[in-house]
Amino acid sequence: MLKKKKTEVHALGHISMSAHKARRVIDQIRGRSYEETLMILEVMPYQASCPILKMVFYAGANASYTMGSNKTNLIISKAEVNEGTAVKKFKPRARGRSYPIKRPTCHISIVVKNISLDEYIETITWLKKPRWKNKDTNRIYHDMDSSGGVWDKK
Numbered sequence: 734m735l736k737k738k739k740t741e742v743h744a745l746g747h748i749s750m751s752a753h754k755a756r757r758v759i760d761q762i763r764g765r766s767y768e769e770t771l772m773i774l775e776v777m778p779y780q781a782s783c784p785i786l787k788m789v790f791y792a793g794a795n796a797s798y799t800m801g802s803n804k805t806n807l808i809i810s811k812a813e814v815n816e817g818t819a820v821k822k823f824k825p826r827a828r829g830r831s832y833p834i835k836r837p838t839c840h841i842s843i844v845v846k847n848i849s850l851d852e853y854i855e856t857i858t859w860l861k862k863p864r865w866k867n868k869d870t871n872r873i874y875h876d877m878d879s880s881g882g883v884w885d886k887k
Contacts, residue, residue, distance in 0.1 A: 740850045741810060742799055744792035744843045748784045752816045752839040755781045759812045759841070767793055767807035767845065785841065792845040802847040810846035814839050 748755070758781045762770045767789070774786040793804050817838035823831040 739800065741844050741846045742792060742796040744788050744795060744845070746784065746788045746791075746841045746843075747817060747838060748781075748841065749820070749836060749838050750781055750784070751837040752814050754779070755785065755814045755839050755841060758782050758785050759814050762789070762809055763812045765809055767804050767809070770809055785843075788841055788843050789845075792843045796845050796847060800847055800850070802849065806847050806849040807845045808848055809843060811844035812842070814841050816840075 758774070758777060758779050761777070762773060762785070765773070770789055771786070774782045774789065789809070792809075793807060796802050796807055797804060817840050819838065820836040822834045822836070824834050826832045
């Protein structure tokens with residue numbers, strides 16, 4: 734029997750930024766190695782790259798602590814951004830009116846996978862013999878062409 738080893742580590746975060754701005758950065762790092770991701774995020778000019786850089790650091794620290802893995806063997810296997818709740822405020826405007834302000838938030842989840850570890854561990858169990866036997870292996874099929882019938886002329 735095969736049992737699955739734990740090769741993935743999650744990092745979850747909540748930042749006050751629109752999900753559209755964060756997705757622009759997340760799409761660039763998905764599927765890349767850990768070290769390459771850090772270099773890309775340090776150079777990116779977007780505002781969302783700083784909190785996402787921290788999330789990648791957290792995911793790498795979690796992987797090295799829980800699995801004892803080397804950070805050079807890590808890749809970003811899954812990275813997604815979901816919309817969170819919007820913080821609603823009212824701002825006073827002219828003539829005593831109020832204007833609603835919505836500050837969007839988003840949830841970021843980054844999954845880091847260690848590519849050096851094998852995904853499955855074999856456990857020894859005694860194997861049973863199969864209950865069925867293939868009884869159809871001894872059948873021989875005859876063709877009409879080679880049976881010496883009427884149509885077999887040379």
